[in-house]
Amino acid sequence: MSYTIEQIAQALGATAFGAADLEIDGVAEPADATARDLALAMKPEYAETLGQGAARAAMVWEGADWQALGLEAAIVAPRPRYVMSGLTTLFDPGQGWDTGIHPTAVVHETASLGADVSVGPLSVIGPGAQIGAGTVIGPQCFVGTEARIGKGGFLREGVRIAARVQIGDRFIAQPGCVVGGDGFSYVTPETSGVEAARATLGDQGDTQAQSWTRIHSLGGVEIGDDVELGSNCTIDRGTIRSTRIGNGTKIDNLVMIGHNVQIGTNSLLCGHVGIAGSARIGNNVVLAGQTGVSDNIFVGDNVIAGGATVILSNVPAGRVVLGYPAMKMDTTMEVFKGLRRLKRLFNDVAELKKTVSNSRQSD
C-alpha cells in the first residue's frame, strides 16, 4: 500500500503541506520512521525524536513549524487521536487470507451465504446458518445451527458463534471469542445457603448442603450492528429472553457477559470485565479493565468505572466511579488517601484517648 501525502490528507479530511506528492508506505513513531513512513509527531514531545529516524514527512499538531522540524511534507491533524482512526484504516495490511470458501471448510448444505462471503480453512458453518454479504469467516471458526451474522463482518481465527445467535452488520470478532455458551444457572431443591445468605446479608441459617440442578438456557444472544468482541471473551445465552448487546458496543479480551445481561449502545467494556447474570448496563458506559458488576444490578447511561471497580449495587446515570466497593471517583480518591494515613489516625486516636483520660483523671 502506497499513498501520496495529498491522498492521505484527503482521506483524513486534513490539510497537506509541502511535498504533497511524496509517496508513503506506512506510519511509524518518529524514532523508527524510514524515509517512506509518515512519522506520527502529533505533539511537540513526539517531534523531538524525529532526528533519530529518517522521516521526510510527518503528521504534526496544529500550528507546528514543520519545516523547522526538517520535514519535506506534513499533514496537520486538528484532533490527533481521531485522525489515528483514518490513518490506521488506510494502512492496515489485514490478515493476508485468501478469499472464497476454503475446500476444507465444512459448510452445511442448508446454510445460506451472501455474496462475497469467505469461509477460511477448517471452519464449520452449521445447518440453516445465515452469513450476510461480504462477511469474512476466518480459519477454524464455528457458526452454529441457525445462527445469523449480518453483512460486512470479520471473524478472526477460531471464533465460535453458537446455535441461534443473532448478530448485526459489520461485526468484528477477535480470535477465540465465544458467543452463546450456556448460562451459569443452577438451583437446589430446597433454599440454598447462598439464597439464605443473600436474604440476611451473611447468614446461611440452617440451610443444608445440596447438589445443584441445571437450569438450561433457552434464550439466545442478540448482538446489534458495529459491535466488536475481543480475544477469548465469552457471552452467555439468556435463560428465557436473550442476552442483548446494543449497536456500537465494544467488548475487550477475556470479558465475561453472563446470561440475560442487557448492554446498551456505544458502551466500552475493557479487558477482564465481568458482568454477572441479568445485570443491565446502559448506553455509552465505559468500564475499565477488571471491573465487575454483580447480578441483577443496573448501571446507568454514561457511567464510567475506573480500573478494577467492584459494582455491587446500582449506579445512577452519569456517575464516575472507582473502588471496591464502587463509590464516586473523588470519594474513592479520598479513601485511598485516608488508607495511607490510617495507621497515623489510629495512633492519633490512641494518643487522644490517653490525653483525655489523663486530663479527666487530673481534673
Next chain:
Amino acid sequence: MSYTIEQIAQALGATAFGAADLEIDGVAEPADATARDLALAMKPEYAETLGQGAARAAMVWEGADWQALGLEAAIVAPRPRYVMSGLTTLFDPGQGWDTGIHPTAVVHETASLGADVSVGPLSVIGPGAQIGAGTVIGPQCFVGTEARIGKGGFLREGVRIAARVQIGDRFIAQPGCVVGGDGFSYVTPETSGVEAARATLGDQGDTQAQSWTRIHSLGGVEIGDDVELGSNCTIDRGTIRSTRIGNGTKIDNLVMIGHNVQIGTNSLLCGHVGIAGSARIGNNVVLAGQTGVSDNIFVGDNVIAGGATVILSNVPAGRVVLGYPAMKMDTTMEVFKGLRRLKRLFNDVAELKKTVSNSRQSD
C-alpha cells in the same frame, strides 16, 4: 417440541389447572409470550405484564387466582426457581448437531468409543482415548492421548481435553474450555525475591535477579461425575499428584484452576474466579465472580464468598466472606460504611485534637 399443560405439569411434579390439554411450544416471559407459550408468571409482579403478551397459560405462584389473570390454564410451582430446571430441560432445543462420527473428525485407531458416541466435524480424538457411551464430542474438539471421558457427556464446540485427563459421567463442557494445560511452576537456582518477600512479608533482601527454570507437570486432572465447565475456562494439571474436581461441582466461564488444586463436591465457582496452585476448596463452596484464592490456602466446606473477594488466608467452614482482604461479610459491610465516612472521621479527629489541645492550653 410440543407438550400439553397436563404433560408439563406431570414432568415437573406440579399441579395443572384449567385447560389441561392446551398445547405449548415454548416458555416465555409474560410480555413476550405468544398464544402457544407457557408464560413465566411465578411472582405477582411478573404477572402484571401478562396483558402485554398473548399467553393463554402460565406457570403461576401458589395461591394465584389464575383465572382472574385471564388465563385458560395454569401450572402451580411450589418452588418456582427449582421448577425452572425441569421446564428448561423440557424445552431445550439443543445444538442441532448431527449424530455419529463426522467424516472430517480425526479419530485415532486406538481410541475407544462407547455406544452412541458422536464426534463432530474437525474434532481430534487421540491415541488410547476412551469416550463413554452416549457422550457427544462437539465440533472442533480435542481429546488427547489416553484421556478418558465418562458416559453421557456433552462437549460443546472447541473444547480441549489434554492427554491423560480423567473425567467422570455426565460431563458438560462449554465452548473453548481447556482441561490439562501445564501448571505455572518455575524455580530459580538460588532463593528468588518472591521467596524472600514471602518469608519476610515484603522484604526481598539481597536476592539477585535470576531466570526461571520450568517445573514440568507430571500430574493429571481428575474430574468427578456431573461436573460442568464454562466457556474458555482453564484447569491445569498437577505437578506430581493430580488436580482434582469433585462430583457435582460447576465452574463458570473464564475461571482459572491452578496446578494441584483440590476442589470438593457440589461447589460453584463463578466467572473469572481464580484458584492459585495447591489451594484446597471444600464441598458446597460458592465463590462469586472474580473471587481469587491464594496458593496453598484452604477454604472450608459451605463457605460463601461475595463478588471479587480476595482470599489471602484460610477460611473456616461455613463462613460467609466478602472484600479485599476477605473478612466476614458483616464485617466487610461495616468497613464499606466506614470507608464512606472516613474523610469525616479524619476531620472529627483533627477537630478533637484541636479542641483537646486548646482545652489543655487553657487549663
Next chain:
Amino acid sequence: MSYTIEQIAQALGATAFGAADLEIDGVAEPADATARDLALAMKPEYAETLGQGAARAAMVWEGADWQALGLEAAIVAPRPRYVMSGLTTLFDPGQGWDTGIHPTAVVHETASLGADVSVGPLSVIGPGAQIGAGTVIGPQCFVGTEARIGKGGFLREGVRIAARVQIGDRFIAQPGCVVGGDGFSYVTPETSGVEAARATLGDQGDTQAQSWTRIHSLGGVEIGDDVELGSNCTIDRGTIRSTRIGNGTKIDNLVMIGHNVQIGTNSLLCGHVGIAGSARIGNNVVLAGQTGVSDNIFVGDNVIAGGATVILSNVPAGRVVLGYPAMKMDTTMEVFKGLRRLKRLFNDVAELKKTVSNSRQSD
C-alpha cells in the same frame, strides 16, 4: 521411561546413596509411591507418610537419615525446589503426539518449515510463515501470514499465532492462547467523557455521548526467547510499534496483555493478570494472580505484586506491593489490620467526642 537412582542423581547433579542401580519409573508423593517410584520426601514432614506408600527410594533433604526411613536408596537434593525442575523434565511423558506433518494440516505452499518440524492434525500454517527447526505445532493450531516462530518451540492444541507475530526460540504455548488479536483502541470525533473524566479525575463536564471509531492495529507482537504463555491467555498487537515481551518471561492462564505493552525479561505474570494498553513492565517483575496494571503505567524492575493488586500509578524498581490501590506490602498489611478494627475506631472517636464535649460543658 525408566532410570536408575544413579542415572537420576547424575542428571540432577545430586548425590545418590544406597542401591544406586534400583530402577525408577516415575515420581510420586510419599503416600502414593509404588515400589518403582521415587518418593518426594524433601522435608521431614513429607517423609512421615512414606510408610503409607511402597517407596524403596526417595529424594530426601540434606542430612536425612534415609536408612532410618526404611529406604533402600536415596538422592539428596541441596535445593529441593530447584531439583524438581530436573526431575520433572526427566519423567515428563509428553503429549503422545505423532511427529511429522499430519495429512489434515493445511500448510500454505509458501510457508517455510525448518528441519524436524511437526504440524498436528487440522492445524493451519499461513502464507509466508516461518517455523524454526524442531518446533512442534500441535493439533488445531493456527499460525498466520508471515508469522515467525523460532527453534525448539512447543505449541499445545489450539494455539493461535496471528499474522506477522515474531517469536523467538524455545517458545512454549499452552492450549487456546492467542497472540496478535487487535488492540482495544477507539476514539470519538469530539472529546469523550472518559477523556474529560481522566483530565479532571472524575468530572465528565458537558461532553456528549458519541459512538466509537476504531483505531486499527498496525503494530505486531514481538516475543523473545524462552517465553511461555498460559492457556487461553491473550496478547494484543501494538497500534504503531509492536507489543513486546522479553526473553525468559512466563505468562500464565487467562492473562491479558494490551496493545503496545512492553514487558522486560524474566518476569512472571500469574493467572488473570491484566496489563492495559501501553503499560511498561520491567525485568524480573512478579505479578501475582488477578493483578491489574492501568494503561500507560510503568512498573520497575524486580517489583513484586501480591494477589489481586491494583496498580493505578507507577511503581519504582524493587518495591513489593499489595492491595487496591497498590501500596508497599507492609503498609497494606497495616491497612488490613486497621480495617478490621475500623468499627472500633469509629466508636472510640464517638466516645471521645462525647467525653470531650461533656468535659468542656462541665468546665
